Structure formats: structure tokens, C-alpha cells
Amino acid sequence: MKKALTDALQKRGYDTLTPVQEAVTNPDLGTSDLLVSAQTGSGKTVGFGLALGPTLLGDEEFFAPPGQPLALVITPTRELAMQVMRELTWLYGEANAHVTSCVGGMDMRDERRALGRGAHIVVATPGRLRDHIMRSSIDLSCIRAVVLDEADEMLDLGFREDLEFILKASPKTRRTLLFSATVPRTIANLANKFQNGAVRVSTISERTQHADIEYHLMTVAMRDEEKAIINVLRHYEAPGSLVFCNTRDMVNRLSARLSNREFSVVSLSGELSQNERTHALQAMRDGRARVCVATDVAARGIDLPNLDLVIHADLPQNSETLLHRSGRTGRAGRKGASVLITNPKALRKANRLLHGAKVTAQVGNAPSAEAVIAQDEARMMADEAWQNAPTKGETDSIAKLLKLHGPEQIATAYLRLYKSKLTPPEELSEPTTFDPKEAKRSFGPSVWFSVQGGQNAGVEVRRFLPKLCKIGGITKDDIGAIRVQHHETLVEIRKGSAEGFLKNLGSKLEFDKNSPITQIKAPSAPQRGPKSKYQPNQSAKPVDWNDDPTRRRKKPKPTGDKNKGQPKFAKKARAEDNRPNGVVTKRKKGGGKNIAPTVGKPNSKKNKARRAKAASEGKSS
Incomplete structure (x- = not known):
């Protein structure tokens, strides 16, 4: 060398x-x-x-x-x-x-x-x-x-x-x-x-790959992902953090929310100019910003100092992207953490990504508000400032504080000042395990209702469901099974929502005109097997309560032979009555008003030629 x-x-x-x-x-x-x-x-x-x-x-x-x-x-x-x-x-x-x-x-x-x-x-x-x-x-x-x-x-x-x-x-x-x-x-x-x-x-082996990076898989409740990101940032309090998103819209929304929560944050996405990207990276390097929210393409190849935390706000598309994202931390012998935040529905995909990347993650829930507060107190107690002796200039101020306030009051003021500089953590809901098959099987206690009108009325679940939610003041999560029978439609509604459903219907208990709703006992399970060909009763009048607009019927195309050799539109002959000899027919607009004078321009070349021709043929002009 x-x-x-x-x-x-x-x-x-x-x-x-x-x-x-x-x-x-x-x-x-x-x-x-x-x-x-x-x-x-x-x-x-x-x-x-x-x-x-x-x-x-x-x-x-x-x-x-x-x-x-x-x-x-x-x-x-x-x-x-x-x-x-x-x-x-x-x-x-x-x-x-x-x-x-x-x-x-x-x-x-x-x-x-x-x-x-x-x-x-x-x-x-x-x-x-x-x-x-x-x-x-x-x-x-x-x-x-x-x-x-x-x-x-x-x-x-x-x-x-x-x-x-x-x-x-x-x-x-x-x-x-x-x-x-x-x-x-x-x-x-x-x-x-x-x-x-x-x-x-x-120099890559399965044992040493990302050995300095600690992987965490955190499960959160639905719609709590952004709250969990705030708690993770607060739990680690890393000098530099990188949050990965899959879309520009997610970058803009998340960076705006973190900024509103008083995080020093910058964003990187493809819509930024080179000058804006340079300023954002420089802010991370000199410590003016501690959180960078970026897309995969925008963050390719960047190396930020003191980057100890990587958060996957959106799961990466594949295992290679997971390794590339996580490789932004744990560089040059430094320790780092890579946190995947997912809801129960995407947990299977997250495990598949980790398995493909050949890394092992610690599985658990996102830090709760209590856990973040406890971590703050631990950091406060372990602060190096407690080990430093007071300087000569500080001794007089310390004596004045002890004289005016007792030690307990001074500690209280210090604790409040310390917490005032920190962003409050978020309250998270307890995540529930999600099993698609179990979700279909178990709906819980429910009440059944019968709505008049079924297959004979042309009932379609895709139109029936939103209208039922609208008139009953419920959501689709409150509705279980919907069975469209021959002359009626059976609906299962969660027991806790049934009282509010009846209250919103009012005293008439009608789904629509000529469509009463009645409460019934739970019907027996439907028989499984080949469906019989149902012929609707022609004598029964269909109940017209669908809210979809009526469709226009197209006119049938003519089946006869077209007249060959004839023009598509017959040209109308000009009317020559009440016109002077040799004068063109006047043109009319939609309202019937003349565009030009009745006789045109008398001295035009065409009218002069017509008068000359008429004179030569013995006609008076």
C-alpha cells in the first residue's frame, strides 16, 4: 500500500x-x-x-x-x-x-x-x-x-x-x-x-450478513401504523433515523405528521429537485434534522452519519429491498436497528420477507406510551451530566437555587423541563390476531332480519349492502351473512348494533316502499350442494327498491339489406319561386334569417354574367 x-x-x-x-x-x-x-x-x-x-x-x-x-x-x-x-x-x-x-x-x-x-x-x-x-x-x-x-x-x-x-x-x-x-x-x-x-x-456469508443490525418485527392494530412509528422514534431517540415508504404520497403525509409532532424531519422523494435533495441530506449530516422519510429510489446509495435506526413504514417489495434498506444502518462497525411495522393482515408477508433475507427478527408489539415514558426516565437517569462536577461559575447559581427552593422542588422543576422537550408518545390499541378463515367462521352474537324481496326482485348484494348500511346507520363490519332467498333476503346483524339499527329504521321498519323488515329467529344453516335452477314466480310482482339508475336500451340494428347505390342523405332541391331571373337562391340560417340580401350583389360578376346570358336568350332582366 x-x-x-x-x-x-x-x-x-x-x-x-x-x-x-x-x-x-x-x-x-x-x-x-x-x-x-x-x-x-x-x-x-x-x-x-x-x-x-x-x-x-x-x-x-x-x-x-x-x-x-x-x-x-x-x-x-x-x-x-x-x-x-x-x-x-x-x-x-x-x-x-x-x-x-x-x-x-x-x-x-x-x-x-x-x-x-x-x-x-x-x-x-x-x-x-x-x-x-x-x-x-x-x-x-x-x-x-x-x-x-x-x-x-x-x-x-x-x-x-x-x-x-x-x-x-x-x-x-x-x-x-x-x-x-x-x-x-x-x-x-x-x-x-x-x-x-x-x-x-x-465477503458475504449467512452468519455475518448484517451482523451489526438488530431486526425487530412489530405488530400493531389496524390504522395504528403511523402512531407506532412515532412511538418507535421516541423509544430509540436515535441521532439519525431513516423511515422508508413505498410511495411519494406516503412520504408527504408521514413527514407532515412527524413535523406537526415537533420532530426535526426532512423528506426525500423523486419530486424534489437536486438542490432540495442536497439541502435535505446536509441537514441530516450536520444534525439539524434527525429523521429522514424517503422512498426506496430516492434513498439509493446514500450514506448518513450516526444513522442508528431504520423503520419500514411500508413493507418492502422483496427481500433484496429489505436488505438494502436495512443496510443504511449498522455501517463501519456501528450497531443499528431495523424495525418492520405491520398490521396482523400483513404479518405473513413480513415473515416471508425475513425468511427470504435469511435474517432473524425479534417479534413483538410496538412500544406503548408507558414503555416510551419508562425509557425516557431511564435515559434521564443515565445521562452523563450527572457525573460532571459543577464549575466555579455554576456554584453560585446552585447555592441560590438551594436557598430559594428545596431539593424536591428543584428535582420537580428539572423533571418537568426535561419532559417538555420531548414529544408525547401515542396511545396504541392492542393488536388482535388475524385469521381469515376464523374471521369468516366467527361473527359473535347476532340478530337476524328478513327483508321482503329476493331473487324475484333482482336483489344484488353489492347494491343491497351499502343501502342497508345507509338507512340503518351501521357499517359493513356490523353485518354478517346475507342470504338472498326466492322472495326475501335474510340479513345477520351484530347483536350490539341491532338496537341502533332498529332505532334508525323508525316506526315503519321499512327498507323501502313495499319492503318491510321483520326480526326473525336465526335460520338453519344453508344446505351445501348443487344449486337448483330457480324459475321466478311470474305472478308475483317484483319489489322495485333498487337504487341503481335505469339503463338505456340500445336500439336494435336494422337487419334488412341496405339500399345500395343510393346516397346516405338525399340532397334537397333549391326552391326557385319568387326569385328574380338569374339570382341565386337565398341561404337561410337556423332561425330563418337571411344571411345575404335577397338578390345578392347586383353588380357582382356572376349576376352580370347571368343578366347577359338572359338578355342573349331573349329574357328580360
């Missing part, structure tokens, strides 16, 4: 290298191509930076003045590119390296001027780098190495053509380093096509 790189690592506080950094800097690898698979947060950026050292510097310890770029580092997103540029800048700072970037969303003219001034390493996104190559803004003739960081994500985002174009434009003698969290068939095909005898390096 070059001395300039070791000095930079020591200044940065690196005592030992991570497994992936040790693997890629193995002297036995030499300058061969590498296909590296390592989990997120394992120090890959510093790893390939160290691996590039012998290739770029050779026998020298320092870089020559900048000219044509020597290395390309390609990343899927702008944020990751800027992050990689910062890492390589301090790593190669002692070697006098000049690192620049070419990413989408930035001014292309500034990038062209920076490339014109020269650079040793260029960090870029695929689309913008291809634009510079096609515009001849960058010369790749001196490229010695190309690094594809997060290659699997770049292929998922549709950058295959751009990557192939860039690799074909670079010299064939280059060294290619391909880093990917997973190595699917698409990555293997890309490596076989553009790498020469690549060495496979893998």
Missing part, C-alpha cells in the same frame, strides 16, 4: 481494515480485474480506493499535474457519486490527486470546464458520463481503471446500454473493478463480457 494512502487512513482514524478492504488489497491479486460482492456499509468505497492505488500511481508516490483522467468510478445515483467523491478526495489527498464529478442535475458547462482543467479521477453517473463522451468533453484514452459501484442497482435502473457504451469507449487494457451486493445472472454476463479473467471476491 502506498505511503500516502496509509497516512490518510491514520489521519482518518483507521486502525484496522474491514474484511472487504483487506480482500481487495491482497498483494496476490496484483492488477487483475475483480468481481466483488459485499454488503452495504462494509467500506467498499475505501476498499476500491485502496485497490486503485497501485494501478494509478505505479511506482510513484504522488500524482503528476492533472490532465486526462486516469480512472472512472461509475455510480447509480447523484448522492452516491458525491459521497464517493468526498471519500476519494480525503483518501488521495496526500497523493495530490484531483477528483471531479459528472452527475445529472448539475450544470454541464461547469463540468466541462472542470474536465478541461484536468482530473485524475472522475466520479460519474452513467447517463451524464455518456453525454460527455458523445460531446467529446472527456478523453478516455488514458483510462487505466474503471470501477462500477453498486452494479446490480445500475442494471435494475436500466443503465445497461449506458454502461456498455462507456466500457466500449474506454481502452481495452484498462482494469475493471465490479462491486455488487449480489451477483445475479445479469451481473455475471456483464463481467464475462467486459472483464478479463476476473477474480471473484466475496
Whole structure:
């Protein structure tokens, strides 16, 4: 390893290298191509930076003045590119390296001027780098190495053509380093096509994958998910938290609610401009914001310091996304927590995701309000401020406080001041186990009613149910079975809601005109078997109480042969009565008013020609 790189690592506080950094800097690898698979947060950026050292510097310890770029580092997103540029800048700072970037969303003219001034390493996104190559803004003739960081994500985002174009434009003698969290068939095909005898390096194993991340699966009641997120944030009080959502609307709604609850929160989604995204990430880095609500695409590749908590407000689509989300925490030896919040209906999907990711989670309920308050008291008692001795300037103030107020009053005031700075937790409902089959079988105590009109009246449950809820003042959860019989419809209503149902119906107890409702005993279970063909009683008058609008009947199409050879509309002949000789027929509008004078323009060419023709034929004008 070059001395300039070791000095930079020591200044940065690196005592030992991570497994992936040790693997890629193995002297036995030499300058061969590498296909590296390592989990997120394992120090890959510093790893390939160290691996590039012998290739770029050779026998020298320092870089020559900048000219044509020597290395390309390609990343899927702008944020990751800027992050990689910062890492390589301090790593190669002692070697006098000049690192620049070419990413989408930035001014292309500034990038062209920076490339014109020269650079040793260029960090870029695929689309913008291809634009510079096609515009001849960058010369790749001196490229010695190309690094594809997060290659699997770049292929998922549709950058295959751009990557192939860039690799074909670079010299064939280059060294290619391909880093990917997973190595699917698409990555293997890309490596076989553009790498020469690549060495496979893998630092991922089932035992060590996300070993520094503690997974939690928390079940909450329906419609309590957002309340549970607030309690989880309050329970951990992490210096940095990342909340993942599946849609932009969810990001906007959740960030607004957290902001209203006095959380310092920023959001990341595809609708934000590059400037807004930069400000949001900077707020997380400098501590002005402690919670970031983001979508999967917007948070790809970002690395935030002190990010100790990841919350899945919406369950990810697959296990790979779960690992990528959770990999935002537990980086560089730090411990982290990944919390999946789900309701009982989605519990099976959550377990399937965890099983596919080969991780084990602690299953339980979300922190209650009492648990959050107890955690606050524990943090208050363990605060380091209790261990610090008072300074000389504080001694006088302490004496005054003790003289004016007793110790108990001072402790009370401190406790109230401490709690006033905290967001109150939410009260959560107790989650219930959900079994779809059991939900259908058990409805609880109920009362049965009979409504006149059934199959003979054309009753359809999809129209019957909302109208029954409307007139009875109940919800669909209060209704059990609905059986449409020949001449009546049987309805099961929860016993606790039956009294209110009858009260809303009034004294008439009518569903609609000619449709009385009567309370009956519970009918016997319906017989299972082949349905008989029912013929409605033609003499019975149907009860017309459906509220759907009557449909228009289409006119039948004519079946006879069409008259061939005749025009579709017969042209009406012009009426020539009461017109002067040689004058055109007047045109009428819808109201019958004349558009032009009756005789037209007397001196027009056409009227003059008509008068001349009439005169020649012996007619008087």
C-alpha cells in the first residue's frame, strides 16, 4: 500500500481494515480485474480506493499535474457519486490527486470546464458520463481503471446500454473493478463480457450478513401504523433515523405528521429537485434534522452519519429491498436497528420477507406510551451530566437555587423541563390476531332480519349492502351473512348494533316502499350442494327498491339489406319561386334569417354574367 494512502487512513482514524478492504488489497491479486460482492456499509468505497492505488500511481508516490483522467468510478445515483467523491478526495489527498464529478442535475458547462482543467479521477453517473463522451468533453484514452459501484442497482435502473457504451469507449487494457451486493445472472454476463479473467471476491456469508443490525418485527392494530412509528422514534431517540415508504404520497403525509409532532424531519422523494435533495441530506449530516422519510429510489446509495435506526413504514417489495434498506444502518462497525411495522393482515408477508433475507427478527408489539415514558426516565437517569462536577461559575447559581427552593422542588422543576422537550408518545390499541378463515367462521352474537324481496326482485348484494348500511346507520363490519332467498333476503346483524339499527329504521321498519323488515329467529344453516335452477314466480310482482339508475336500451340494428347505390342523405332541391331571373337562391340560417340580401350583389360578376346570358336568350332582366 502506498505511503500516502496509509497516512490518510491514520489521519482518518483507521486502525484496522474491514474484511472487504483487506480482500481487495491482497498483494496476490496484483492488477487483475475483480468481481466483488459485499454488503452495504462494509467500506467498499475505501476498499476500491485502496485497490486503485497501485494501478494509478505505479511506482510513484504522488500524482503528476492533472490532465486526462486516469480512472472512472461509475455510480447509480447523484448522492452516491458525491459521497464517493468526498471519500476519494480525503483518501488521495496526500497523493495530490484531483477528483471531479459528472452527475445529472448539475450544470454541464461547469463540468466541462472542470474536465478541461484536468482530473485524475472522475466520479460519474452513467447517463451524464455518456453525454460527455458523445460531446467529446472527456478523453478516455488514458483510462487505466474503471470501477462500477453498486452494479446490480445500475442494471435494475436500466443503465445497461449506458454502461456498455462507456466500457466500449474506454481502452481495452484498462482494469475493471465490479462491486455488487449480489451477483445475479445479469451481473455475471456483464463481467464475462467486459472483464478479463476476473477474480471473484466475496465477503458475504449467512452468519455475518448484517451482523451489526438488530431486526425487530412489530405488530400493531389496524390504522395504528403511523402512531407506532412515532412511538418507535421516541423509544430509540436515535441521532439519525431513516423511515422508508413505498410511495411519494406516503412520504408527504408521514413527514407532515412527524413535523406537526415537533420532530426535526426532512423528506426525500423523486419530486424534489437536486438542490432540495442536497439541502435535505446536509441537514441530516450536520444534525439539524434527525429523521429522514424517503422512498426506496430516492434513498439509493446514500450514506448518513450516526444513522442508528431504520423503520419500514411500508413493507418492502422483496427481500433484496429489505436488505438494502436495512443496510443504511449498522455501517463501519456501528450497531443499528431495523424495525418492520405491520398490521396482523400483513404479518405473513413480513415473515416471508425475513425468511427470504435469511435474517432473524425479534417479534413483538410496538412500544406503548408507558414503555416510551419508562425509557425516557431511564435515559434521564443515565445521562452523563450527572457525573460532571459543577464549575466555579455554576456554584453560585446552585447555592441560590438551594436557598430559594428545596431539593424536591428543584428535582420537580428539572423533571418537568426535561419532559417538555420531548414529544408525547401515542396511545396504541392492542393488536388482535388475524385469521381469515376464523374471521369468516366467527361473527359473535347476532340478530337476524328478513327483508321482503329476493331473487324475484333482482336483489344484488353489492347494491343491497351499502343501502342497508345507509338507512340503518351501521357499517359493513356490523353485518354478517346475507342470504338472498326466492322472495326475501335474510340479513345477520351484530347483536350490539341491532338496537341502533332498529332505532334508525323508525316506526315503519321499512327498507323501502313495499319492503318491510321483520326480526326473525336465526335460520338453519344453508344446505351445501348443487344449486337448483330457480324459475321466478311470474305472478308475483317484483319489489322495485333498487337504487341503481335505469339503463338505456340500445336500439336494435336494422337487419334488412341496405339500399345500395343510393346516397346516405338525399340532397334537397333549391326552391326557385319568387326569385328574380338569374339570382341565386337565398341561404337561410337556423332561425330563418337571411344571411345575404335577397338578390345578392347586383353588380357582382356572376349576376352580370347571368343578366347577359338572359338578355342573349331573349329574357328580360
